[in-house]
Amino acid sequence: MVMHIPFDNTYAHLGPLFYSKQLPEPVTAPQLIAFNQPLADLLQVSGNSAQEQAQVFAGNQMPSGADPLAQAYAGHQFGTYNPQLGDGRAILLGEVLGQDGKRYDIQLKGSGRTPYSRRGDGRAWLGPVLREYVISEAMHALGIPTTRALAAVATGETVWREGGMPGAVLTRVAASHLRVxxxxxxxxxxxxxxxxxxxxxAINRHYPQAQGPMGLLRAVRDAQARLIAAWMSVGFIHGVMNTDNSSISGETIDYGPCAFMDHYRADQVFSSIDRMGRYAYSNQPSIAVWNLAQLATALIQQLDDPQQAVDEATEIVHAMPALIEAEWLRLFRRKIGLETAQDADMELISELLELLEQGQADFTNVFAALGDGDARDQFLAPEAFDGWERRWRQRCAQEQDPKAVMRAANPVYIPRNHRIEEMIADAVAGDLSLFERMQQVLANPFTVQADAEDLRRPPQENEVVAATFCGT
Known part of the structure; x- marks a missing residue:
């Protein structure tokens, strides 16, 4: 059966200021690594031939209705404005309406040079492709808004970074690729x-109830506030929260030097290029507010009464920290089994996080163990946990079913950094078994699974991943 993708493109109608028409660069010997059949079903993408899937999702063959283009955008990178960025190694094939009635972009990432490549080769190597595939699908299973992975294809070509690496292309699916x-x-x-x-x-596509530019700003603020709180609740660090990586739809986008914390540290940084800690775990809420302010500054330019617009935008942006904190508190209450709210809950949660940091305890495993009653064993000095546990149990006694709440809120499995690195090394050597196994286990992150204990284990001292790297 010939592959069918029911394209219904709208972004291409905006005109050439918004993009450059661009075909992907063909590759030598595409081979399908992975194909996400449930996501394909949602997108109504049909076609059973792995060979044809490889050709299409490598960029060698254009399906009917595709209108390939590279999007133009700018952005602040580590606080410094770059007036010309754009899709330097990605091609938007087009859009589809899913079975859920929602609109999705289908984009090839690593598909060759575009007018925005800026001396780059426009390619991706296998490691970042597999990293994004696994982590984005894990985030989806965790219930966190995210781009998703439809396919991964090996190109049969060598990509030169620190040395020669096997090339690959990722097919990414997003509610849109509109950015700040x-x-x-x-x-x-x-x-x-x-x-x-x-x-x-943007209003018509994402927030049809929004009224004008300030209505859009308010809607983006609310979506981003929920997203950042969700990241914090699972110990996720994006690593490169530049404004060109801040999605208007409120999805997690651009999985470059991202990571999940093992031992809890509020100032944890993984990104090798974040030398000043701008995008550390605890800084993510304030950076989201900063990014929203940049969006406000842009949106204001189109309004007839700039001073009134500045006043309204300032009010919208200044409300964001409280929204993030409220959602953070709601999520962390659930992580310790609380559905009702009391004034002392913030102090109780903050004390636990301090104990985690002082005790070098694993973020994910401590919260998962709370529901099972054996969190004490996760701490280097467990006696420090005892006093907190007594107060916590007294608080839980006022709840209806705290164990059920915790089990629904706390994942057992996350994409641990050392396992991701092991998976990539295996894949480069030709072994995809850990890649496939991680996909299977991480698809059900809240359920203890047989023979998956190794994917729960924090890294040994010689396995710790101290830095993660951008995929370019």
Whole structure:
């Protein structure tokens, strides 16, 4: 059966200011590594031939209805504005309407040079492709808004980074690829008509109830506040929260030097390029507010009364920290079994996090063990946990079913950094078994699974991953 993708493209209608038409660069010998059949079913993508899937998702063959393009955007990178970024190694094939009635982008990542490549080769190597495939699908299973992975294809070519690496292409699915940096591009250029066009498009596509630019700003704020709190609740560190990596739809996008914490540290940084800790775990809420302020600055440019717009935008942005904290508190209450709210809950949660940091305890395993009653064993000095546990049990006695709440809130399995690195090393050597196994286990992260204890285990001292790297 010939592959069918029911494209229904709208972004391409915005005009050439927004993108460059661009075909993917063909590759030598594409081979299918993975294909996400449940996601394909949602997108109504049909076709049973692995050979054809490899050709399409490597970029060698364009399915009917595709309108390939590279999107233009700008962005602040580590606080410094870059006026011209864009898809330097990605091609948007087009959009589809899923069986759920929602619109999705289908994008090839690692598909070759574009006008935005800036001396880059536009390619990706196998490691970052498999990392994003596994982590994005794990985030989806955790219930956290995210881009998803439809396919991974080996190219049969060598990509040169520190040395020669096997090349690969990821097919990424997103509610859209609109970023804060997309709005910044037109605002900085003074292209107000294009900025208004983009604003209307974003509202119609994502937030049809929003009223005008400030309504869009408020909707993005609320979605981003929920997203950041969700990241914090599972110990996720994005690693590179530049405005070009901040999605208007409120999804997690661009899994570069991301990581999940093992031992809890509020100032934990993994990204090898984040030398000042700008995007540390505990800084993510404040950076989300900073990014929203950049979106506000861009949106204001199109309004007729700038001073009134500044006042309204300031109020919207200044409300974000409290929204993040409220959602953070709701999620962390659930992590310790609480569905009702009391004033002392914040102090109780904060004390536990301090104990985790002082006791070098594993973030994921401690919270998972609370529901089983054996969290004490997770601490180097367990006696420090005892006083907190007594107060916590007294608080839980006021709840209806705290164990059920905790088991629904606390994952047993996360994509642990040392296992991701092991998976990549195995795959480079030709062994995909750990990649496939991690997908299977992480698809059900809240359920203890037979023969998966090794995927729960924190790293030994010689397994600790101290730094993660951008996939470019």
């Amino acid at each position: 940096g997309t709005f910044q591009l037109f605002a900085a250029r003074g292209e107000i008509a294009a900025l208004r066009q983009l604003t209307d498009y």
